[in-house]
Amino acid sequence: MQGHGYAQPVKQPPHIAWLVFLRVLFVVIGIFSIGFLTWAMMLRLAIVTRKSLDWGVFVAVLAANILSLVLLATEPGDEIHTAGGNLGITLLLGTLVAAIAYYLAADIRHFHRLHDAFTAHRSMAPAYGYPAAPSPYTATTVPSVPHTPPPMPHTPLSQPPIPAPPQRPAPARIDQVRAELDELSDYLRKQDGHHDGHHEGGR
Incomplete structure (x- = not known):
């Protein structure tokens, strides 16, 4: 069973300033050569895009330049006054x-697509499971340690509170109560004897 494999890397397009410089350069070459080197810009476009259409356009432009040169060469004088010469300069x-x-439109469209493809590849690569290569400036030699969750603290089960045993009164307290009761009994006896004697004396 084979996997999906790795995605084809998308080449980063050149800087826009460099592209503008090349476009201006080849256009200037075509203009200053009065059209005789027009095929140069079409050759560059065909090499860059590698499309059969652009190669066909290059061949057509090259043929038109050669035909124009032949028609102008048949002109007998320095000035153009024949039909062949007029046709040659018009064609040129x-x-x-x-x-x-065509060159400017195709070249701009080609590199615009490359830029969009490169941007989409950079944004979609992590989503397809292709992580970016680690930077050599941030790579370390420390081995990775698997992360283990910390152990959960053991929580004992809640138990019902144990009732405290009933406290017994201390012996000293019992003796004190007994002594108070004895004193109260003696006092009551004295009071009873006092009332009895007073009552008999009154008879």
């Missing part, structure tokens, strides 16, 4: 304008 300049428009 028309090819230059069309090639510049």
